[in-house]
Amino acid sequence: MHEMxxxxxxxxxxxxxxxxxxxxxxxxxxxxxxxxxxxxxxDSLQFCFSVAIESTLLEGAELFxxxxxxxxxxxxxxxxxxxxxxxxxCPQCRSANLEILTGRExxxxxxxxxxxxxxxxxxxx
Amino acid sequence: xxxxxxxxxxGYRHHQDFHKARHLHSGHGSARTxxxxxxxxxxxxxxxxxDVNEKMAQHxxxxxxxxxxxxxxxxxxxxxxxxxxxxxxxxxxxxxxxSAVIVGDICTAHDAQRLAGSGAPVVQVNTDEFGGxxxxxxxxxxxxxxxxxxxxxxxxxxxxxxNLVCPAEFDxxxxxxxxxxxxxxxxxxxxxxxxxFRQCQAALLNKIDLLPYLDYDKQRAVDYIHQVNPQMxxxxxxxxxxQGFDAWIRWLEKRSGATDGR
Ligand SMILES: Nc1nc2c(ncn2[C@@H]2O[C@H](COP(=O)(O)OP(=O)(O)O)[C@@H](O)[C@H]2O)c(=O)[nH]1
Ligand SMILES: [Mg+2]
Ligand SMILES: [Zn+2]
Numbered sequence: 508m509h510e511m512x513x514x515x516x517x518x519x520x521x522x523x524x525x526x527x528x529x530x531x532x533x534x535x536x537x538x539x540x541x542x543x544x545x546x547x548x549x550d551s552l553q554f555c556f557s558v559a560i561e562s563t564l565l566e567g568a569e570l571f572x573x574x575x576x577x578x579x580x581x582x583x584x585x586x587x588x589x590x591x592x593x594x595x596x597c598p599q600c601r602s603a604n605l606e607i608l609t610g611r612e613x614x615x616x617x618x619x620x621x622x623x624x625x626x627x628x629x630x631x632x
Numbered sequence: 633x634x635x636x637x638x639x640x641x642x643g644y645r646h647h648q649d650f651h652k653a654r655h656l657h658s659g660h661g662s663a664r665t666x667x668x669x670x671x672x673x674x675x676x677x678x679x680x681x682x683d684v685n686e687k688m689a690q691h692x693x694x695x696x697x698x699x700x701x702x703x704x705x706x707x708x709x710x711x712x713x714x715x716x717x718x719x720x721x722x723x724x725x726x727x728x729x730x731s732a733v734i735v736g737d738i739c740t741a742h743d744a745q746r747l748a749g750s751g752a753p754v755v756q757v758n759t760d761e762f763g764g765x766x767x768x769x770x771x772x773x774x775x776x777x778x779x780x781x782x783x784x785x786x787x788x789x790x791x792x793x794x795n796l797v798c799p800a801e802f803d804x805x806x807x808x809x810x811x812x813x814x815x816x817x818x819x820x821x822x823x824x825x826x827x828x829f830r831q832c833q834a835a836l837l838n839k840i841d842l843l844p845y846l847d848y849d850k851q852r853a854v855d856y857i858h859q860v861n862p863q864m865x866x867x868x869x870x871x872x873x874x875q876g877f878d879a880w881i882r883w884l885e886k887r888s889g890a891t892d893g894r
Contacts, residue, residue: 509797509801512765526675546797546801546827593826593860595830595861596859614678614681617676617677620675621672622671622672
């Protein structure tokens, strides 16, 4: 339900990340990491993103979402495991003292730009 | 178990490789690439999407700490009884603990009117001014707090917008988070909304006065809460009758430091 405000933040950060000398480039893709424990529904975010990019420098860009599993480490026996059901205690020693290592991400990793201008060699690899 | 975990990680890596491969192909083999001499570049960003909110929340936390104000963020589904709990809680702690309330709602001022009799300053925030959001964000709290004389207050209670999903993701600069669950909702809310129950430090199980009339398995609800957050204190209360409020108020006083020096 808050995917629209998240999509707008994504657009804002992505637009601000376009280097000043590449303002004419087309943003093809925005790469996002979303932890499975975050309160974001990827499909809904995709939809909001498609709306939020209209008339911005991101128009036409695709959103790529990488979902990150919830990894936990036990503070007592050091066991590590993937939490794929809503049970938050160590499957080995039953301890509730656990650290969530991944799964809370809501991060913009990168943006991918495409520059049409063949005379512009600033982008040449 | 260890093998399962390695397997999972391997599966995850594989998934990433798969996407990397897709990534290399996506749009690259198209006629566009062949026809043009343009260039493609990936700019690393690596930023939390909500970092503007998180920075603002830290700002709020410093502001409140500087004024000696303890902040409680109360969250639940609509209708679980947050406003009723606040009415009774304020009646118990005011004026002993000088308190103020910020109440978030999508568009009405009903809750603020209900709380006005408590003697605590109440600021109503309607999120429709902020795009009809389903949660309170840190900048909204900052703006609302500007309308409160923080120097005269020890406890600020924020009644968040009724929703078990979104508010869990938005830090507002609070010191403690409490989730309310009423016995008229399903027992399985904690496992359906695990992030909320992980993020909070206590749960209030409200409307227990209705238990005799309901087919509600209270122990199951408590077990589900503990499955998600094993050490979470659960206070069984009725905001209608006041049952269970002593323990809740004691916990709140202890957490907020209001018992210090008393
Ligand atoms: N029987 C009963 N009803 C309650 C209790 N607490 C709240 N209610 C009722 O539940 C409804 C919603 O309460 P309200 O405080 O507005 O919920 P909020 O949306 O979470 O703020 C109201 O009609 C309240 O009178 C309770 O402990 N017992
Ligand atoms: Mg209310
Ligand atoms: Zn363990």
